[in-house]
Amino acid sequence: MAPPETRERLLDAAERHFAEHGFAGASLREVTAEAGANLAAVSYHFGSKEELFLAVVSRVVAPINEQRLELLDRAKARAKGAPLPVEEVIEILVGPVLRSATRHGTRGGCLLKLFARTQLEDATLWKRIVDGPLREVKTRIEAELARALPHLGPRDIAYRMHFTMGAVKSVAGELHMLKAFSHGLCDPNDIEATLRELVSFLAAGMSAGAKPRRAAKAARRSPKTARRSPEGRSK
Amino acid sequence: MAPPETRERLLDAAERHFAEHGFAGASLREVTAEAGANLAAVSYHFGSKEELFLAVVSRVVAPINEQRLELLDRAKARAKGAPLPVEEVIEILVGPVLRSATRHGTRGGCLLKLFARTQLEDATLWKRIVDGPLREVKTRIEAELARALPHLGPRDIAYRMHFTMGAVKSVAGELHMLKAFSHGLCDPNDIEATLRELVSFLAAGMSAGAKPRRAAKAARRSPKTARRSPEGRSK
DNA sequence: GCCATGTTCAAACGTTTGTTTCAAACAGAT
């Protein structure tokens, strides 16, 4: 049967509060007030504040990792054994995170903030969330990057993967600040533009030290728009 | 006269607690217990928990920005009007952050964590800290990047600056996780290696879409081996 | 209609929190 309406309202309200204030800074009384629910409902439905937090974060993070794996499977099927271009691998890693903002309407801003914030919470809380799906994502993405960038050793890949995932989290968490930070030049609501810029930035960083390959060049020409000059950035 | 010893002990203990638990998650009773000070000493020396937090963060962030400006002044003096290489500009931005870890001995880990965490605290708290020095750093760094990368427009610079600063923060905050994250391949205690890798990654990302310039090419050939050209990055 | 189950509510509880108060101790100057 469908979960009770109260449970959903609690998750929604808690999501906003945990995103904005963190685990310790969020108050159950404020969460339940905003949800229009009784304080005891938290214990009834989730068991504790910590379980509520885990439920909130899981429903944000789990779909992101599922999408990543799905996109990776599809891309590999299309590539028929050829290495995936770096940009595509990075897009698979980053796209589901930023796009979660647009996919969920008004939840967008705090989904990203919650995603970013989760790492800073207590390590045991975090570990309960990330084991499993994220590990698989990371392993497979690193394997694809190794194939796409054979000049890089495993240590390089590991460093750059760490930098990349860090950048994604941070950008996600501070997207709301982008407009002010850029004095109005960048529009945080334009998720697709931000995604293109970020993918380009990270793919270049990931590829540092490599000569552009023919396949990579082709991939750069292909993506989403008309032909462009070999070195030119679109638009 | 020298500040009282109690005040310093409170700042040190508070730094560890705010780094580990955030503003809301840190308890004054635990901070003062660790500092060997009375609870009322916080109000006496700082006025409130919030003022204590601001004092802690300022003494971490202020030196970083001072160093950045100093390094930038020195680099520009040496360059005698020529644009600075991208790698050097990025190193000026990133170096003081990561090196704060080694410069302060055992404080290192939590300095970085505190630096990373500060952004996620209440916006009004954050704004009180960053206005002024960080704004100047950002303005001048962006100007240097524009000179080094004339193919990029201000919007590109703004995006990439946002990505870069986000990556730095995140990497700083999660350096302690690098060993586990890389299955032992990377050593978070090797700050200089991590810095080199991060600078390379970010400089490449920042330069995306540009043809390598002769100076940049020379710098890339130089790094870890034989003597290098005048444009080469300083040790 | 009765019973069982699931859900919600108001209230209370024990704990923790940051701040405040007042007294005591300390250091330095006279």
Added chain:
DNA sequence: ATCTGTTTGAAACAAACGTTTGAACATGGC
């Protein structure tokens, strides 16, 4: 020895916290 300013400490305060409890309500099955 006294005075003053600074610093520290113990205790109390009011508020907030998350969790627990028992009662009430709604629903469905028999």
